[in-house]
Structure formats: C-alpha cells, structure tokens
Amino acid sequence: xxxxxxxxxxxxxxxxxxxxxxxxxxxxxxxxxxxxxxxxxxxxxxxxxxxxxxxxxxxxxxxxxxxxxxxxxxxxxxxxxxxxxxxxxxxxxxxxxxxxxxxxxxxxxxxxxxxxxxxxxxxxxxxxxxxxxxxxxxxxxxxxxxxxxxxxxxxxxxxxxxxxxxxxxxxxxxxxxxxxxxxxxxxxxxxxxxxxxxxxxxxxxxxxxxxxxxxxxxxxxxxxxxxxxxxxxxxxxxxxxxxxxxxxxxxxxxxxxxxxxxxxxxxxxxxxxxxxxxxxxxxxxxxxxxxxxxxxxx
Amino acid sequence: xxxxxxxxxxxxxxxxxxxxxxxxxxxxxxxxxxxxxxxxxxxxxxxxxxxxxxxxxxxxxxxxxxxxxxxxxxxxxxxxxxxxxxxxxxxxxxxxxxxxxxxxxxxxxxxxxxxxxxxxxxxxxxxxxxxxxxxxxxxxxxxxxxxxxxxxxxxxxxxxxxxxxxxxxxxxxxxxxxxxxxxxxxxxxxxxxxxxxxxxxxxxxxxxxxxxxxxxxxxxxxxxxxxxxxxxxxxxxxxxxxxxxxxxxxxxxxxxxxxxxxxxxxxxxxxxxxxxxxxxxxxxxxxxxxxxxxxxxxxxxxxxxxxxxxxxxxx
Numbered sequence: 001x002x003x004x005x006x007x008x009x010x011x012x013x014x015x016x017x018x019x020x021x022x023x024x025x026x027x028x029x030x031x032x033x034x035x036x037x038x039x040x041x042x043x044x045x046x047x048x049x050x051x052x053x054x055x056x057x058x059x060x061x062x063x064x065x066x067x068x069x070x071x072x073x074x075x076x077x078x079x080x081x082x083x084x085x086x087x088x089x090x091x092x093x094x095x096x097x098x099x100x101x102x103x104x105x106x107x108x109x110x111x112x113x114x115x116x117x118x119x120x121x122x123x124x125x126x127x128x129x130x131x132x133x134x135x136x137x138x139x140x141x142x143x144x145x146x147x148x149x150x151x152x153x154x155x156x157x158x159x160x161x162x163x164x165x166x167x168x169x170x171x172x173x174x175x176x177x178x179x180x181x182x183x184x185x186x187x188x189x190x191x192x193x194x195x196x197x198x199x200x201x202x203x204x205x206x207x208x209x210x211x212x213x214x215x216x217x218x219x220x221x222x223x224x225x226x227x228x229x230x231x232x233x234x235x236x237x238x239x240x241x242x243x244x245x246x247x248x249x250x251x252x253x254x255x256x257x258x259x260x261x262x263x264x265x266x267x268x269x270x271x272x273x274x275x276x277x278x279x280x281x282x283x284x285x286x287x288x289x290x291x292x293x294x295x296x297x298x
Numbered sequence: 299x300x301x302x303x304x305x306x307x308x309x310x311x312x313x314x315x316x317x318x319x320x321x322x323x324x325x326x327x328x329x330x331x332x333x334x335x336x337x338x339x340x341x342x343x344x345x346x347x348x349x350x351x352x353x354x355x356x357x358x359x360x361x362x363x364x365x366x367x368x369x370x371x372x373x374x375x376x377x378x379x380x381x382x383x384x385x386x387x388x389x390x391x392x393x394x395x396x397x398x399x400x401x402x403x404x405x406x407x408x409x410x411x412x413x414x415x416x417x418x419x420x421x422x423x424x425x426x427x428x429x430x431x432x433x434x435x436x437x438x439x440x441x442x443x444x445x446x447x448x449x450x451x452x453x454x455x456x457x458x459x460x461x462x463x464x465x466x467x468x469x470x471x472x473x474x475x476x477x478x479x480x481x482x483x484x485x486x487x488x489x490x491x492x493x494x495x496x497x498x499x500x501x502x503x504x505x506x507x508x509x510x511x512x513x514x515x516x517x518x519x520x521x522x523x524x525x526x527x528x529x530x531x532x533x534x535x536x537x538x539x540x541x542x543x544x545x546x547x548x549x550x551x552x553x554x555x556x557x558x559x560x561x562x563x564x565x566x567x568x569x570x571x572x573x574x575x576x577x578x579x580x581x582x583x584x585x586x587x588x589x590x591x592x593x594x595x596x597x598x599x600x601x602x603x604x605x606x607x608x609x610x611x612x613x
Contacts, residue, residue, distance in 0.1 A: 135316020138588040142550030143568065144324075147584050150572040151327040227441045231554045234443060235569050254447060254558065257462075258455055265451075268444040276439035283435070 027288055034284025040277030044270070048094040055088035059244045068260045078262035080252055089244035090267050096233075096245040097226045097274060100160055104225040105218045107164040112171020113214060117202050119172065120179035130176070133169040141166045141224065142231050149237045159238050163228050167221045174217045178210040212289035219282035223275045230271050246271050299603065306599050313592055318370065321585045322363050325577045331355075336379070336575045349379070353578075375582035380574050385582035388567060395465050396556070396563035398475070400548055402483035407491035408541070414491075415498025415537075420525055422503060430495065437492025443554040446485035450558070453481060463560035482559040486551050490544055497540040501533040508532075534605055542598035549587050 028034055047054060056076070063083035071078045077086035119129040136144070141163075148162035182188065183206060191201055232238030233247025234254075241248050246267040253264025328335055333349040341349075349355075354362050369376065375385035411434075418430040454462035460481050468475045505511065506529055514524045553565030560566070564583050571579035 131312045132316050134313045135320055138313060138317050138546075138592050139320070139584060140546040140550035140553075140587055140591065142553050143584050143587055146553065146568060146572055147321075147324045147580050148327065150575065150577070150580050151324055152329070223439070230441060231443065231550075235554060235557055235572070237569070237572050250444065250447065257447065257451055261451055264444075264447050268441075268447070271444065272436075272440050275441075276436065279435060279439050 024288065028284055031284045031287065033280045034287075037277045037280025037282075037284065040273050041281065044094055044274045044277065045098060047091055048098040051091050051095055055085075055091045057085035057088045059084065059089045059092040060242050061085070068256070070260075071262050077266040078260065080249075080260070080263050081256060086249065086263055086266055089249055090246065090270050093244045093246045093249060093267060094270065094274075096156065096239050096243070097229060097271070100156065100163065100229045101222045101225040101274075103160045104163045104167060105222050107160065108167035108171050108221060109214060109218050111164070112168045113175050113207065113210070115168065115172040116175025117179050117207055117210070120176045120183055121198065121202050121206065126176075129172065133172050136165075136169040137173075139166075142228055145228055145232060146235065146237050149232060154237055154240045156239055156243075159229055159232060162232075163225050166228070167224070170221065171214065171217060174213050175210050178213045179206050182206045182209045216282055216286045216289060219278055219285060223278035223282065226271060226274050226278070302603055303600060306596055310592060310596060314589065317585065317588045317592065318367060319363075321581055321588070322366055324584075325581050326359070328577075332577060336577065352377070352379075370585065375585065376578035378571075378576055378579045380571075380576045381579070385578050388579060389564065389583055389586055392562060392564050392567040394467060394563075395561045396549075396552055396565065398468065398479060399482055399486065399556070399561060399563060400545075400552055402476075402479055403487035403490060403548060403552075404541075404545075405487075406483055407487040407494055410487075411491040411494035412498050412537070415495040416502060416525060416530065418495070418499045419502035419506065420521070427499075431499065434492040434495045437488045438496070440488070441554075442486050442489050442551040443558050445488055446482060446555055446558040449481045449485055463558075465559075465561045465563075482555050482561060485558075486548065486555045489551060490548050493540055493544050493547070494537065498533070498537050501536040502529055505529045505533045531605070535602055538598050538601055538605070542595045545594050546591050549591065 061084060063079070066075070066079050066083040067081055069075050069079040069083075075085050075087065077090060080086055080089070115129055115133070119126045139147075144166050145159075145162040148165060149158055152158040152161065188201060188205060191205060196205075229238055229245065230247035230250065233245045234251045236248075236251065238247055239245035249267040250264050253260070253262075253267070256263055325332065331346070331350075333346050333353065333355060334341065337345055337349060354365055357365070366376070373386060375389070377383075378385050378388050381388050414430045414434070418427040421427050449460075450462050453459045461478055464478055466474045466478045502525070511524060511529060514528050519528075552563065553568060555561070556563045556565035557569050564587065568580060568583045570576075571583070
C-alpha cells in the first residue's frame with residue numbers, strides 16, 4: 001500500500017516538475033531577444049564543431065602569390081599578408097574562443113561553487129575566503145590574466161587557467177550570497193535538527209537552490225572569457241601564432257589596417273556575434289530566473 | 299561620519315594585504331628559473347647568478363616576500379632591468395596618458411549613459427527605451443579595442459579627421475591633447491557607458507515602483523521633477539556602485555586600447571614588460587592599479603554615505 005502511494009506521489013511530482021519545466025522553457029522561448037541570442041550562439045557553435053568542413057582552405061596554408069587579396073568569390077573574407085584565407089582562419093578561430101569560453105565557465109563555476117557554498121555554510125571560513133576573493137577582485141581582469149600569462153607563458157591551456165583564476169572569485173561571491181539566504185531557511189534548520197551531515201546539507205539541499213544565479217553568471221562569464229581571450233591574443237600574450245584565434249587575427253589586421261581592412265573586420269564581427277548572443281541569453285535567463293528583476297520590469 | 303570612514307579604511311587593510319600577496323605570488327608561478335626566462339637562452343652562468351642575486355631569488359621565499367613588501371611600503375617597487383630605472387619612475391612616466399585616457403572615457407561614459415538610462419526608464423516599454431537598451435546591449439558586446447580599430451579605419455584612414463595613433467600631453471595644448479585622445483576615450487567609454495546606462499535604467503525603474511513616487515505623482519508634481527529630484531537621487535547608489543566596480547573594466551580596456559592607439563601609458567608599459575618578461579614592472583604596475591581600484595571604491599563607499607544618510611547611520 002505504502003509502495004503504491006509512494007509511486008503515485010512520485011508520478012505526480014514528476015508530472016508537476018515537467019509542467020514547471022515546460023512553463024520555464026515556454027517563457028524563455030517567448031523572449032524574442034533570448035531566442036535571437038540562442039540562434040547567434042548556435043551558428044558559432046556549429047561553426048566551431050564543423051570547422052574543418054566549413055573552411056575552404058587549410059587555415060595555415062600560405063599562398064605568397066595571393067597576399068592581401070580583397071574579399072572575392074575565391075576568398076570570401078580576403079587573404080592576409082602571408083596569403084592565408086581569412087575566412088578559414090576565422091572559422092577555425094571559433095574553436096579557440098568556444099573551447100576557452102566553455103573551459104573557463106566549467107572551471108570557474110565548479111571552484112567558485114565550492115568556495116561560495118563552504119564560505120556561506122562555515123562562518124569561520126567565510127571571513128578568510130571572502131577577504132581573498134575581495135583581494136583577487138581588486139585586480140582588473142585583463143591585467144591579472146596578462147600577469148598570469150606572463151608567468152606561465154603563452155599557451156591555450158594557460159589562457160584557460162589565467163581567465164578561470166580571474167572569474168572564480170566572481171562566482172564564489174554570487175553563490176555565497178545565494179547560499180546565505182538558503183542557509184537561513186527553516187527546512188535547512190529542520191534537516192540540521194534531524195542530524196543531517198553538513199556535506200549532505202550543502203550539496204543536496206543548498207547547492208541546487210543556488211543554481212539559478214550561477215547559470216546566469218556563467219553565461220556572462222562565457223561572454224567575458226571570449227573578450228579576454230581575444231584581448232590577450234591581440235596583445236600577443238594569448239593563443240600563440242600561427243594557430244588562428246580571433247584575437248591574433250585582429251592583431252595581424254591592426255598592422256595592416258591601411259592596406260587590408262578585411263583582416264580586422266571579420267574576426268571582430270565573429271566576436272561581437274558570440275558575445276552579443278551570450279549577453280542576450282544571459283539577460284533572458286536573468287529575467288526568467290531572478291524574481292527581483294521581474295519585479296523591477298513590471 | 300569619522301567613525302564610518304575609519305571603519306571603511308580598517309576593512310581595506312586585509313584586502314590590500316591579499317592584493318600584495320597575490321601580486322608577489324603571481325610572478326613566482328613562473329615554471330623553472332625566472333632569471334633564465336628573463337635573460338633568455340644566450341645568458342651566461344655569471345649573468346644568471348648576478349640577476350638571481352639582484353632579484354634575491356636565492357633567498358628563502360618568505361625573506362623575498364618580506365624584502366619586497368618592505369620596499370613596497372617605502373615606495374620602492376623594484377628595478378626594471380630592461381629600462382634600467384626604478385619601476386616607480388617608469389610607472390610615474392607612463393601614468394599621465396592613462397589617467398587622462400581613463401578620466402576622459404569615464405566622463406564621456408557618465409555624460410552619455412545617465413541621460414540615456416533616465417530617458418529609457420522614463421519612457422519604459424516605448425520604442426525609445428528599446429532603441430537605447432539595444433544600443434547599450436551592443437555596447438557591452440563589442441570589445442573596446444575592436445571599436446578602436448574601426449574608429450581608426452573610419453575617422454583616421456578614410457576621413458582623415460583624427461590622427462590614427464599617438465599621444466600629445468596636455469602641455470601641448472588642450473585641443474591638441476583631445477585630438478589624439480578623443481577616439482581612444484570614446485572607444486573605451488562605450489562599454490563603460492553601456493553598463494552604467496543599463497544600471498541607471500533598472501535602478502530607476504525599481505525606485506519608480508516605490509510608494510513615495512506615487513505620493514509625489516498624487517501631489518501633482520511634474521514628471522521630470524519626480525524623476526530628477528525624487529527618483530534619481532535614490533537610484534544613485536547602485537549607479538555609483540557600478541561606476542566603481544566597472545572601473546576595473548575601464549583599466550583593463552585601457553591596457554588594450556593603449557596598444558591599439560600606441561599611447562605610452564601604463565597599459566603599453568605592462569604589455570611591453572610582458573613581451574620582455576620584465577617581471578618587476580608587471581608586478582609594480584599591477585599592484586598600483588589594484589591599489590587604485592581599491593581606493594576608488596573606498597571613495598565611492600564614502601560617497602554613498604554623503605548621498606544616503608542611512609548608509610552612515612546604520613550600525
């Protein structure tokens with residue numbers, strides 16, 4: 001009898017959960033700007049996944065006879081000073097931006113989540129962790145990333161490490177402030193009274209309730225990571241040439257701006273499309289998941 | 299108020315301590331021997347030993363930190379081996395252009411963003427609101443250095459209105475100074491302005507929902523009086539916060555913008571130091587900008603108290 005009642009209850013909960021999820025998805029899809037963001041980002045993701053199929057030339061192939069050719073049917077985005085096809089380099093460059101952005105989001109979200117949750121739950125840790133977080137947040141993101149790159153050397157893995165270090169404190173702050181609110185709820189007190197273990201309370205009961213602000217934050221971090229990777233590579237402290245990244249193609253374009261505008265225009269458009277897409281999705285998610293902004297908007 | 303200022307300053311000390319530790323540790327992340335990295339593969343053993351001695355690399359790490367911190371507290375940020383001068387002198391020589399650039403960018407950003415944010419909030423839901431907020435969204439999505447490159451292409455290469463790159467100090471005349479600085483400042487200020495405009499709109503909308511605004515409307519006050527006299531003043535704290543917090547974005551953007559426009563500021567100094575592996579300069583410049591950021595946010599914290607008495611009166 002008990003088993004049957006439990007099964008019915010579970011079915012009912014699953015049904016309600018699926019309705020709730022449907023409403024959330026429908027509300028997100030009714031936001032035209034967020035859907036535009038998803039479309040932009042899908043284009044960039046497809047470009048990164050199918051780069052070898054979409055590129056018309058190998059991105060490193062030099063054709064000295066075709067140096068600095070303007071955009072044409074043969075070279076859609078023109079060629080650079082070594083006769084390399086800018087279109088193929090931009091397409092392959094998306095792989096660096098997307099992989100750096102995703103890696104930074106995963107690393108900074110996981111580590112920031114751990115720091116934020118433990119900081120909120122154990123008050124004696126809070127002071128220490130938050131002072132370190134405050135100290136790290138005092139460094140301008142690009143400068144901190146440049147300094148770490150200068151110490152570690154220019155490599156894509158190091159770009160990921162340096163940008164992740166920059167954003168771990170931001171995530172920790174966001175998660176901590178959400179977790180502090182959850183921690184004071186009566187149900188957490190009830191679980192504590194029932195003898196629930198701290199790690200179980202933190203990970204099973206507090207963490208899931210901190211996911212909404214974390215997801216919104218992660219979208220914006222993805223966008224910032226794309227800009228910082230491009231900035232580092234533009235300055236010569238990021239992805240090392242000849243491997244194409246949007247930032248280092250822009251750097252080539254800067255020196256040839258008078259002769260070949262196309263080298264700097266197209267990778268820039270790709271960066272703007274990616275960052276704009278992510279910001280639109282982030283804004284859409286925030287409107288959906290944060291009741292505070294909903295109130296302000298109404 | 300004095301108690302409030304004292305409390306804020308005490309709160310800063312641990313943050314500055316962390317800044318100093320992080321700044322010191324970063325350079326020690328270098329794999330292998332920093333002296334060998336700095337001098338390259340052609341260096342002799344004698345050169346390496348001399349540089350290690352000069353940088354104190356053969357001392358225990360805590361002694362190195364103690365010596366470095368003692369120096370920093372006495373205004374000695376180290377010695378640049380490539381520029382052959384004290385790091386503090388190098389920073390001082392490069393400070394002027396960065397200060398001019400960031401102040402001008404911030405002024406442009408605030409002057410444009412606050413009226414746009416107010417106009418968007420006051421006309422919520424209309425085409426004007428949508429237009430301004432779309433522009434703001436574009437503003438936060440376009441990297442400042444790419445805007446800078448496009449400005450060079452359009453206004454310098456095609457139209458010839460402004461010089462493509464370079465810097466003239468204020469002593470060469472205000473017009474000349476601005477002629478070189480306006481393109482970099484606008485390109486740097488756009489992202490900052492977009493962030494401020496978005497925050498102005500959202501915090502103003504929140505205040506406009508308050509009961510006292512309804513009371514002001516019921517009293518028959520003019521709409522612009524309600525917005526500027528009653529709402530904007532109360533919406534100002536989040537706006538000030540975003541101005542302070544995004545100052546780091548501004549400095550970060552300045553590093554890249556200075557490279558685009560070949561401006562001999564702190565950003566250019568750091569980028570050149572990174573390419574030469576001149577660690578003392580990187581360390582000194584980053585310490586200085588982080589400290590500047592902390593101090594600017596202190597000033598903003600104190601401004602809160604001036605604008606809103608509840609801040610200084612609450613415990």
